Amino acid sequence: MDGTDAASPCGVGDPYSDPLKPRVVLPGEILEAQELIKAGIVRTPCTPSRLSDRLGYDLYFKKDQMQYTGSFKDRGAMNVLKKLSAAQRKRGVITTSAGNHSQSMAYQGRKLGIEVTVVMPVIAPQVKVQSCKSLKANVILHGDTFDEAKVHAMRIRNEERLLYIDGFDHPDVIAGQGTMGLEIMDDVPDADYIIVQIGGGGLIAGVSIAAKYRNANVTIIGVESERCPGWHTASKNHGPTVCYQTMTGARQSLSDGLNVARVGYNAFATAKVDKLITVPERYLPVAMLHLLEMEKAVVEGAGAMGYAACLSGKLPEITGKKVVCILSGGNIDANVLVEVIKRALVNEGRLSRFTVWLGDRPGEISALLKVLADLQVNVKDIDHERSSVRSHVYMAIVCCTIETRDSCHLSAVRGVLSGVYGEHLNWDLSKGLTQKATSS
Structure with a gap:
């Protein structure tokens, strides 16, 4: 790697990533x-x-x-940093990343005694942001996207005469x-x-x-x-x-x-x-x-x-x-x-939720649980709601979160419950029974 890099005061682009002269890695x-x-x-x-x-x-x-x-970013980060000249190591580097490249640059830079500044978009996962900080990188959050963060990094590069290292395009x-x-x-x-x-x-x-x-x-x-x-x-x-x-x-x-x-x-x-x-x-x-x-x-x-x-x-x-x-x-x-x-788990038919309109009398929930037990369904959570059913004093809404083996098992459970509870059963919670009961 030579020394004619982004430190050029008028440089806007990255000389190691030139659209007019792309470099093929051998x-x-x-x-x-x-x-x-x-x-x-x-x-x-x-x-x-x-x-x-x-x-x-x-x-x-x-x-x-x-x-x-x-x-995997540890690989490229270590290679690019170890190939820096003494002058480049002393000056420090700046990069842009949504998180993984930043962490690797921070880690490898710390091992090699090279100061690393990373610009990350504000939407970068916090686990990655905190990791970069713990690895002693200078972390700057800017922009909603990677590309907005990169423009900001280039601006800092020119102002502070740092070497910019692209996380995916530097040879x-x-x-x-x-x-x-x-x-x-x-x-x-x-x-x-x-x-x-x-x-x-x-x-x-x-x-x-x-x-x-x-x-x-x-x-x-x-x-x-x-x-x-x-x-x-x-x-x-x-x-x-x-x-x-x-x-x-x-x-x-x-x-x-x-x-x-x-x-x-x-x-x-x-x-x-x-x-x-x-x-x-x-x-x-x-x-x-x-x-x-x-x-x-x-x-x-x-x-x-x-x-x-x-x-x-x-x-x-x-x-x-x-x-x-x-x-x-x-x-x-x-x-x-x-x-x-x-x-x-939901996508695989292993976790699902339904609501059912039951009579508010002894034994109604017990009967529901028996049906589920006979179907070998595990009830993860159950909630009993009365106040939402304004016009039916003797009715209640029960919401169940259940665990099934797979989509075939879930399909069988749906069939049995539909046969028992008919229109009082709802698997689409975006159109909850609360709305239906309230308007009754």
Whole structure:
């Protein structure tokens, strides 16, 4: 890395990410990065999954959420920082990130004695913000999106003459991420497919080059959220272009780590993607729950995107094949994880709620509970409400939260309860029986 960087007073862009001269990262750079960073990162496992039988193919998970900071970003951060000149180390660096890259830069910078400033959007998960602060980074919250935060970071870069390091498009960052591809091919040399999630593109660029260097026949599948299709936008426009859908819709995406409006110029020029798909948001909670239950792996939304693709039904060609799926990060707020688990249980038919209009007489609730017990349903919560039924003194509304085995079991329960309680039963709580009773 040379010294002619963003410290230029009139510099607005990033000289290491030039749209007019994108730089293709070569396999030799990834091999060099592997040697440079091997003592400072975790050599994470790539192991066969118990989910293979359920899915119908040999599934392996590359568990890079096991890195010290909880994501694959440790690789690129260490590589780019170790390649800085003495003058650059002394001056310090600045970067932009929704969280994982910031944490890795803070951690590796602290180890190497390099001051790191990170600009994060205000919507960044608090668990990531607090982690950066605990790692002694200078944390600045600015803007509602990654791109707004980056503009602010560039302004600070020019004012304070810092070196800006792009978290997904700096060539040395891409080379560092590519070391994961080398490890995957060491562990599963005959892999047929590698499924890689895409945000800014640094991961798929590095992994695809490294993997195909070792095995030219491996197929690389890129996966994006439907709410953040930056790579699709770039492909349609023959180069990185701002994806306005991402700018407006990604704020509500569980895959916050992938919310980048424009993918990297170097990443797009480097990556070798054989197939590209988008995945609906609804598959993410279920994917995260499966990983928690079956792999004992806490994985954030962005980290689970590859496995969500496996559940989406959009990859029929991988049936019977050997497939590697990357778990790229595990930094998720505990409160968000609780809500994710609840929603996933609902999606799988394992948790549901209903209201029923009962007579306010002895034995009515007991009879309901007996029906549920006979159906082998576990009652998680039950609430008895009288005052809302204004015109029926001898009626009450009972709300039950129940646990069932799966969607088939739930369907059977619904059928029996409908037969017993008819129109007095309601599974759609957005149109609660309270409203019906009040208007009676």
